[in-house]
Amino acid sequence: MMNVRAQQSPKHEDTEFYTPVPPIVTPGSTNAAAPSDAIVLFDGKNLDQWVSVKDNGVAKWEVKNGVMTVNKSAGNIETKKKFTNYQLHIEWLIPENITGEGQARGNSGLFLASIGGGDLGYELQILDSYNNKTYTNGQAGSIYKQTTPMVNANRKPGEWQSYDVIWTAPVFNSDGSLKSPARVTVLFNGVVVQNNFELAGPTLYIGKPDYKKAHGASPIKLQAHGDKSEPISFRNIWVREI
Numbered sequence: 001m002m003n004v005r006a007q008q009s010p011k012h013e014d015t016e017f018y019t020p021v022p023p024i025v026t027p028g029s030t031n032a033a034a035p036s037d038a039i040v041l042f043d044g045k046n047l048d049q050w051v052s053v054k055d056n057g058v059a060k061w062e063v064k065n066g067v068m069t070v071n072k073s074a075g076n077i078e079t080k081k082k083f084t085n086y087q088l089h090i091e092w093l094i095p096e097n098i099t100g101e102g103q104a105r106g107n108s109g110l111f112l113a114s115i116g117g118g119d120l121g122y123e124l125q126i127l128d129s130y131n132n133k134t135y136t137n138g139q140a141g142s143i144y145k146q147t148t149p150m151v152n153a154n155r156k157p158g159e160w161q162s163y164d165v166i167w168t169a170p171v172f173n174s175d176g177s178l179k180s181p182a183r184v185t186v187l188f189n190g191v192v193v194q195n196n197f198e199l200a201g202p203t204l205y206i207g208k209p210d211y212k213k214a215h216g217a218s219p220i221k222l223q224a225h226g227d228k229s230e231p232i233s234f235r236n237i238w239v240r241e242i
Ligand code: MG
Pocket: 107, 108, 109, 123, 125, 126, 223, 225
């Protein structure tokens, strides 16, 4: 007899988990000035280090008062420079007046390696998860749809938050097969939420990820998510190649 379930097409709910819920940890203060050997990707002045993913043209997000704000109609932006293994610091702000719920509340994302247009890549989720229920492997600090953060270290909307990331890129053999998977360590507001997590492949909204397509050094990408909530902002972004 045929397996009926196997014949059904996969659904996005299949890879969304609601328990266990990560415990809440109130973060301490975090200090983030770029070290002397860092490549500064955004210092509050301009988007010279970034391009629009849509057309590889000028990144059209708003820069004002030392902060860049997502322009949802302009789409995702990514770095001109490509990276392999690195340490990265980024700060992000959910507006105080944020509305919406679940995945539609301040959704953005840090693609640790952008491997094509749109949302192709490995996404560290950005979302208001201060008091906003969603699937736990889709909350802030998750590697989207792959793993839940160990704890919930969110600050309130209206307060700046930080990610410090150590990214080890996947390595591919010359025939395109996987030699070693990507790994990531993430500190969220100074608190470890991912510890050398091994990624199963690039992020997928539907279905199980795997390393289908070999790639080399890649840009770092920021997501202009299509939700209807108020756009989020970024500041103080720097990276150190390792
Ligand atoms: Mg996202």
